[in-house]
Amino acid sequence: MFTHVDAVAGQLGRGLLLTLAMTALTFTGAVAGGLVVAVLRICPVAPLRAFGAGYVAVFRNIPLLVLLVLFVFGLPDLGLLYPLFATVTTAMALYWAAFVCEVVRSGVRAVPRGQAEAARALGLGFGQCLRHVILPQAVRPMVQPLGSIFIGCALSTSLAAAVGVAELTGQAEFLTLRYDQPLTSFALTTVVYVALTLTSGLVAGRVERKLAVAR
Amino acid sequence: MRLSRPRPALGAASATAALALTLTACGGSTTLPAASGSSGSAAADASKTYDEILAAAPVASAGQIPAGSLMAKIKKRGTLIVGGTDTSALFSLKDPVTGELTGFDAGLAAMLAKYITGKTSTKLVQVSVATREQLLRNGTVDTVFATYSITPERAKKVDFAGPYYSSGDAILVKKANTGITSVDDLNGKTVCTQSGSTAANDIKDFAPKSKVILFDGNSQCVQAVKQGRADAYVIDQAILVGTQYRDPSVKVVGQPFTTDPYGIGTPKADPEMKTFVDAWLKKIEASGAWAKLWKATLGTAVTGTAPKPPVIGSVEGS
Numbered sequence: 001m002f003t004h005v006d007a008v009a010g011q012l013g014r015g016l017l018l019t020l021a022m023t024a025l026t027f028t029g030a031v032a033g034g035l036v037v038a039v040l041r042i043c044p045v046a047p048l049r050a051f052g053a054g055y056v057a058v059f060r061n062i063p064l065l066v067l068l069v070l071f072v073f074g075l076p077d078l079g080l081l082y083p084l085f086a087t088v089t090t091a092m093a094l095y096w097a098a099f100v101c102e103v104v105r106s107g108v109r110a111v112p113r114g115q116a117e118a119a120r121a122l123g124l125g126f127g128q129c130l131r132h133v134i135l136p137q138a139v140r141p142m143v144q145p146l147g148s149i150f151i152g153c154a155l156s157t158s159l160a161a162a163v164g165v166a167e168l169t170g171q172a173e174f175l176t177l178r179y180d181q182p183l184t185s186f187a188l189t190t191v192v193y194v195a196l197t198l199t200s201g202l203v204a205g206r207v208e209r210k211l212a213v214a215r
Numbered sequence: 216m217r218l219s220r221p222r223p224a225l226g227a228a229s230a231t232a233a234l235a236l237t238l239t240a241c242g243g244s245t246t247l248p249a250a251s252g253s254s255g256s257a258a259a260d261a262s263k264t265y266d267e268i269l270a271a272a273p274v275a276s277a278g279q280i281p282a283g284s285l286m287a288k289i290k291k292r293g294t295l296i297v298g299g300t301d302t303s304a305l306f307s308l309k310d311p312v313t314g315e316l317t318g319f320d321a322g323l324a325a326m327l328a329k330y331i332t333g334k335t336s337t338k339l340v341q342v343s344v345a346t347r348e349q350l351l352r353n354g355t356v357d358t359v360f361a362t363y364s365i366t367p368e369r370a371k372k373v374d375f376a377g378p379y380y381s382s383g384d385a386i387l388v389k390k391a392n393t394g395i396t397s398v399d400d401l402n403g404k405t406v407c408t409q410s411g412s413t414a415a416n417d418i419k420d421f422a423p424k425s426k427v428i429l430f431d432g433n434s435q436c437v438q439a440v441k442q443g444r445a446d447a448y449v450i451d452q453a454i455l456v457g458t459q460y461r462d463p464s465v466k467v468v469g470q471p472f473t474t475d476p477y478g479i480g481t482p483k484a485d486p487e488m489k490t491f492v493d494a495w496l497k498k499i500e501a502s503g504a505w506a507k508l509w510k511a512t513l514g515t516a517v518t519g520t521a522p523k524p525p526v527i528g529s530v531e532g533s
Contacts, residue, residue: 073435076442084428084444164407164428164439173429177415 008175008188015171016192022089022167023154023196029093030153031146034100041105044126052101059098065159067091072163088160096153103145107138140211147204151197158193168192265317265511268504269335272326275495285485286331289357295328298342298356298480304457305512306362319512320360323379323479326504327358330495348372351482358492359480362453370532375478376492377533379505381525383471384414385452385517387459389440390466395447398472401425407436407445414450417473433458440465451475456516467517476530493527500524 040052059067071091072084082090111134119129161170168189175185280286289295299320301309307321316324316339325335340356347363350356351373362382365375388395395401401422408414410429418427428445430436437458439445448455455467479496481488499505506521514521527533 069435072444073438073442076444081443161410161429162431163435164430164444166428170429173410174415174427177413 004179008179008185011171011175012168012188012192015166015168015189018085018165018167019154019157019192019196022085022092022157022160022165023150025089026092026096026153026157027150029089030096030100030149033093033097034104037097037101038104038108039130041101042108056098056101059095060102062095064092064095064156065162067095068159068163084163084165088163088165092153092156092160096149096156099149099152100146103142103149104138106145107142108134110141111137140208143204143208143211147201147207150200150204154196154200155193264507265322268507268511269322269325269329272329272335272504273495273498273502274333275330279491279494280331281487284491285357285482285488286491289328289331293332293334294336294338295324295331296340296355296357297324297328297337298340298347298350298359299324299361300341301339303362303453304460305516306453306457307360317512319380319508320362322508322512324358324360326499326508327479327492327495347480351480352484354482354484357482358488361480362477363480365476365478365530365532367532372483374481374483374486374489375530375533376481376489377478377496377527378476378525378530379479379496380477381471381474381522382452382477383473383475384417384449385455385471386468387437387440387448387450387455387465388446388468389443390464392446392466395468397469398422401447401449404446405444406447406449407439408449409433409436412450418449421472437462437465452517456513459516469519470517470522476525476533478530478533496524496527 037052037055040048041056043049068088068091071087075081075087108130115133115137116129119133124132157167158169160167161173164170166174172185172189176182179185275286280290299307299316301307301316303318303320306318307316307324308318309316316337321337324337328337329335340350342350342356342359342361347359347361348369351359359373363369363375364382365378369375386395386398386401395404398421401418402424404422405426405428406418406422407428407430408418410431415427415429418425428439430439433450433454436445436448436450440448441464452467452471459465459467479492481492496505505524509521
């Protein structure tokens with residue numbers, strides 16, 4: 001394996017790019033989706049609250065791998081055949097959105113009730129109250145849990161290898177088949193994953209300090 | 216953080232993945248193993264010719280079976296004890312109605328039994344990859360017909376007559392696909408295979424411009440081909456013909472493009488058995504019975520004419 005450093009590095013590099021793209025897209029999608037679902041879960045309209053709760057119940061309780069297999073092999077049977085990468089990233093974003101929703105919701109719940117009541121007393125509507133009063137205060141306690149979710153996103157991209165996406169773990173499988181050195185190729189990918197997640201942990205800490213609010 | 220959520224950790228991920236995928240695999244066929252690829256009358260024809268081929272098989276003269284040899288023992292017993300399986304479609308599969316074993320391996324075993332004893336009577340002992348050598352060495356079975364790849368390592372423990380068939384990586388495509396007929400056509404196409412299989416390397420070696428996707432199991436790969444996510448599925452021919460046998464919406468095209476020679480295992484303690492089986496193989500290959508049997512079994516799933524049988528003794532270990 002060490003005699004093929006260029007080929008190995010190139011292959012792992014391509015896998016890493018795909019992993020990074022997947023992580024970024026998944027996380028962005030999950031945060032956007034999670035915010036929407038969280039708003040549904042705390043809004044005053046009962047059917048929307050029920051929909052939000054149902055969404056979280058469904059997506060948080062299905063193992064991600066099962067979800068991936070259902071999306072990759074189930075959707076084409078319904079006539080929906082999208083590229084593998086898009087299918088897998090969508091499934092992961094939907095899955096992680098359920099977790100983001102709960103983080104956002106608990107962040108919002110961390111803001112004392114009096115704040116919302118005061119906002120209402122000032123004549124702010126539901127949307128205005130969320131935007132100007134609740135969310136700015138709710139963001140800080142959400143940073144570390146969101147950092148954990150980012151790490152979860154990054155690590156869960158490895159499951160995409162099981163449904164045919166040649167990201168980092170997928171490329172490691174190819175290397176294992178080619179050079180028959182499973183420990184070496186998995187050790188290499190482990191180092192990359194750990195570097196990725198340690199960095200995101202550090203970034204989350206920085207962001208948390210930046211967002212410090214005096215209460 | 217909830218505890219029940221699967222934590223994707225590198226090595227463990229693939230193990231869990233394999234398990235979960237097996238449990239949730241879509242489109243796995245559970246129908247009875249009937250020859251769904253052909254219509255009823257064609258299937259009846261195939262089984263008729265299969266029986267005819269066995270009926271026309273040669274019988275050894277008394278002079279070819281020296282007293283005291285393993286063959287003489289088998290002749291006295293009247294039945295050949297064969298190590299094999301009854302679940303390998305087109306190679307050795309138990310017919311759920313008649314209880315008879317049919318397939319390429321089963322047919323050859325019956326022909327060998329007839330060559331020694333005069334009738335196609337065989338007794339099957341189930342073997343696995345782990346037990347084949349041991350059962351031959353302790354005399355439980357006379358011979359092994361079980362898509363048994365000849366390797367120098369195994370040849371240290373048992374003798375191999377043959378090779379009697381050359382398998383290897385073959386190509387499976389949708390029935391309607393006419394664009395892929397050989398491994399060269401895979402260039403520029405999306406090809407899937409199982410993640411634990413070295414077929415991934417073979418695809419890259421034989422068709423460098425193809426895009427390879429790895430899925431965890433056979434059913435995922437077949438599903439991907441049927442859904443159009445992959446143009447072709449490449450893996451050992453024995454696996455593909457079994458898949459085709461159960462699922463008529465796909466087909467196996469051309470002959471294997473890599474070589475995996477199958478041999479007939481015989482006990483090392485009875486070297487005369489290997490020579491005897493080799494001579495019999497040469498005889499049925501020359502008479503055309505080998506090709507007829509291929510046509511009646513593997514030929515029902517693989518397109519094209521019967522391949523040329525591999526040269527006896529051409530493989531290291533045979």
